[in-house]
Amino acid sequence: MKNKSSQKKAWKTVQIARHPERPQFLDYANALFEDFDILHGDRLYGDDDAMVGGLARFEGQPVMVVGQHRGRSTRERLKYNFGMCNPEGYRKSQRLLDLAERFNLPVFTFIDTMGAYPGVGAEERGQAEAIATSLAQLSGLKVPVISTVIGEGGSGGALGIGVADRVIMLSHSIYSVISPEGCASILWKTADKAEQASEALALTADKLKKMGIVEYVIDEGEGAHLNTERVVEQLRDVLNTTLAELKLMDVNERCEARYQRLMKFGSDNPGLAS
Template sequence: MDNFLDFEKPIADLEGKIRDLEGLDSGSDIEINEDVAKLRQKASQLLKTTYSKLTPWQKTQVARHVDRPKLHQIINQLIDDFCEMAGDRAFADDHAIVGGMGRFRGQTVMVIGTEKGHDLETRLKHNFGMARPEGYRKAQRLMKLADQFGIPVLTFVDTSGAYPGIGAEERGQAEAIARSIQVSMDLRVPFIASIVGEGGSGGAVALATANRVLMFENAVYSVISPEGCAAILWKTRDKAQDAATAMKITAQDLKELGVIDKIVPEPLGGAQRDIHGAINTLGDAVEAELNALKNKEPGELKEERRRKFLAMGRLEGME
């Protein structure tokens, strides 16, 4: 790991010492190996201790980690014969949302997800994962296509939210997001969404109104960012840590509240430390849910999804 978070500094120091020892040219290799083994054990224990008691704000930092699994890595590892489909047939092709058909463990699926990019060039190309209206209209088009041919829909969400620019608002950002949710509600095929990093605002909900919502254990999912919430409630972004705690944005909180259906475990130290292993675990979880849904009738899938989301936030005893 080259990129460490602030709270990981003690771990970074230990791993730095390990690299220094491994790079030494010494005649006493046995002694050095013993020292390295002791430091590795200490670093592993510290990593385990640190990640067993992460605060909501620290989980937010992990969810935003630059090395978290990206959509292109998920597609490359889980989807065979992926054929990307571009454009909304109305305005343009939005690279923040990538979608197309492929085969997931032997079954044809429609894959749609947000791509943040992994370096400056790709982040700019994909607009840091913040979609414009044409991105959500592309998603709608692909969902309808999947519905027409009876193909399950898999979405992967990692976005801080929809793009808030003037041009996006002029082209109907709110309407595009709302319409994506409406299309999602009406699908008659299995629909599984996975929150893999940051699930921000309506920009995330537009791709996550699914029969089953999975979430990496260190991902976050909320109506607004902690910084945005703090700026509104306390008039300062310095209260972001308090906001993160109050908003119940972690996978554990959301599972308890019934907003998500399953928490997908991550490798020790977060998905960024073992991207291949994390994606494989996610694939197993998606496969299990897909197998559970594929024998249900189309009308049942649609009705189950609608009941699930319309029940959220409803007070007991209210008609």
């Protein structure tokens, strides 16, 4: 009975994370940051609207902001490719993070994607390589990096901008190696068991915090679409506190802590690096 209740709770979280009225990246960017100047293009192939980023100010300080935007109307969703980035999106984020490193700008990333775009063209243009390069780049950045999961955090598409000193999740967001439907299709050969898979994946913020995958959970109440202003202010406070904490750390100390944070994932004792 308890397992059934837990499944329903996890599945409800998945549904809220996908709610059509849920605030998206540009909603948070415009509410949290001033002078947000969006930059375009990867300087190699083209521009990917699913990955949005640029220079901004946070509490008066220059920063770099990067996030995945999904769109709401059918026209917007097609424009932003439902938040599923092509290689150009990850290479654009790499270009922006290079700028952040050069000018010593803290980095804020916002995750909201079902996953990277799996089309043939994306694979031909090096989707896996682009994500791998992004992981390596983020692992070695000397500036503070803070990631926030605001909706869905799906697979490598999310990790491409998710390697950070601190990871924050909204309480009704999800973060997982695969979607519940994809997991169910692999394990049970049917997407009908997505509810069961959502519990098995441990994709909710509270479980991920217990495992040490995320550091902070922002309470949304019944959902960020119902309490947007309150959620934004809570998030602003956590981002401000976290950035101040990271800026006090020595650069080498911060990089080593980020490395150790990654190495402990999957260990038997979440408090120790494997």
